[in-house]
Amino acid sequence: MDDSYFNQLLSQEEFELMEAYLLDKLPIEKKQSFEARLQQDKALAKQLAGIKELILGSQLNALQQKLDMFHEDIDSQSAKVISLGPPRWVYALVASLALLVAIFIWKQSPRLTEDKLFSEYFQPDPGLVTAMSANQNYEFNKAMVEYKSGAYEKALKSWMALLEQKPQNDSLNYYIAMAKLSLQEVKAALPYLEELVKNEASGFHKDANWYLGLSYLKMARFERAKIFLKSSQHPKSEELIEKLNQPE
Amino acid sequence: MAKHKRLGKQEEIIQAIKQNDDPILKHLYQSNYAKVEQYVLKNRGNKQQAKDIYQEAFIVMWKNIQVDKFVPKGETAIQGYLYTIARNKWMDYVRSAYFKKTVSAHAEKGLDQKLYQAEIEPPEENPFMHTVLGAFSELGDDCKQLLTYFYFDKKSLKEIASILNIGAASVRNKKYRCMQNLRALAQHKAQTHG
Numbered sequence: 401m402d403d404s405y406f407n408q409l410l411s412q413e414e415f416e417l418m419e420a421y422l423l424d425k426l427p428i429e430k431k432q433s434f435e436a437r438l439q440q441d442k443a444l445a446k447q448l449a450g451i452k453e454l455i456l457g458s459q460l461n462a463l464q465q466k467l468d469m470f471h472e473d474i475d476s477q478s479a480k481v482i483s484l485g486p487p488r489w490v491y492a493l494v495a496s497l498a499l500l501v502a503i504f505i506w507k508q509s510p511r512l513t514e515d516k517l518f519s520e521y522f523q524p525d526p527g528l529v530t531a532m533s534a535n536q537n538y539e540f541n542k543a544m545v546e547y548k549s550g551a552y553e554k555a556l557k558s559w560m561a562l563l564e565q566k567p568q569n570d571s572l573n574y575y576i577a578m579a580k581l582s583l584q585e586v587k588a589a590l591p592y593l594e595e596l597v598k599n600e601a602s603g604f605h606k607d608a609n610w611y612l613g614l615s616y617l618k619m620a621r622f623e624r625a626k627i628f629l630k631s632s633q634h635p636k637s638e639e640l641i642e643k644l645n646q647p648e
Numbered sequence: 649m650a651k652h653k654r655l656g657k658q659e660e661i662i663q664a665i666k667q668n669d670d671p672i673l674k675h676l677y678q679s680n681y682a683k684v685e686q687y688v689l690k691n692r693g694n695k696q697q698a699k700d701i702y703q704e705a706f707i708v709m710w711k712n713i714q715v716d717k718f719v720p721k722g723e724t725a726i727q728g729y730l731y732t733i734a735r736n737k738w739m740d741y742v743r744s745a746y747f748k749k750t751v752s753a754h755a756e757k758g759l760d761q762k763l764y765q766a767e768i769e770p771p772e773e774n775p776f777m778h779t780v781l782g783a784f785s786e787l788g789d790d791c792k793q794l795l796t797y798f799y800f801d802k803k804s805l806k807e808i809a810s811i812l813n814i815g816a817a818s819v820r821n822k823k824y825r826c827m828q829n830l831r832a833l834a835q836h837k838a839q840t841h842g
Contacts, residue, residue, distance in 0.1 A: 410828070410831070412821070412824045415824055415827060415828075416820075416824070450776075450831070451827075453776050453777060453780050453834075454780055454827060454830050454831060454834065455799050456777070456780075457777060457780030457781050457783070457784050457830075458784060458795040458796065458799040458800065458830075459668075459799050459800045460707065460777070460781060461781060461784045461785070461792070461796070462668075462796040462799070462800035462801075463668070463707060463710060463800065464703070464707070466670070466673060466674075467677060467703045467706060467707075468703075470673070470674050470677040470678055471677075471681075471699060471703070473674075473678060474678055474681055567810070621660055622657070622660070623657060623660050623661055623664070623672065623675075624660070624664065624669070624671060624672060627671045627672070627675050628671070
């Protein structure tokens, strides 16, 4: 077996050049220069092929682990299925009725754009009740007062400083996201909300899913939006998902 | 505020798959499994085989999307593509298993009798991939995690540095060392197993 992919020494600089080329991160001039070298240097081309396999192998390993995790959820969900229930014809009847209702509603209400839907459904979190006293939460509470009075930029400045000391703090992540959403900085809010949705134990978990769904809705990423809206179990999530499912 | 480009449903899913977007991959995986399981069980397979075939098909779909080999046509193109790959893989397996035995085609009434067509051309399998996957499994946990963060999760050096609580330059150097380790392990395996 030809193992010449791997048997030459490779400096960090050369490795990173090849990696950047494979990940399409090279500026155009460097890319063209590298491609010219590849045309002339077969050994370089083989090295590149080897790096490509290593990167793909890393990705495939991660993907396989993900698929196993996804499958565990399927197995645990099907184990919870209870065999008792109404006969199948009842489900078919309910589905038919639901379809008729959905068609009726669809004919009555035209599809709204992502901006209009976001405006209709987004209500910023009102904030926490605060007691201003000289305790360890003073800075957080002071920023909360600013947030509640609409001074989002000021609130963000304080909270971002606190977040540097406590990057995993769910209250900080949540209210920073709320402040950014209130400032219409939807994309900037994403990392904070995504941090929260990973933490099922957080008291903000469901709300974070709702706001993350709304954020992706605003960005017109409807499929992603629907996933988070559904996970939020918000009273209005089904209604909003139904609107997103209406054809344009 | 900048207006976001609205992608078609299939286009959005494809972009998400290319970025290894976890919620989208999970949703795609979980929402399409039942149909494949049903097909395999109906055609003399069992649940374990259904899972294996489905995961192989999912990986083929993922690979083809990474290299822009799949162009969606229609609202459920990706789902249909995934199902077709799985179905064809199962047919491949069934035909190789059963046709080598004495059971004739006429006796296989339970099987899907539609003609097998090479609708899906799987990406060329590189013989080194098994070597590389084996080598990856022998890396230390910290290298596995770092390479996963960078190449699969597509996190930046800065993001990884924040997670690992080290500097971005350290992440960069560590990544290089991990890839060197992976190369060495793969070379050793290639030489050992020929």
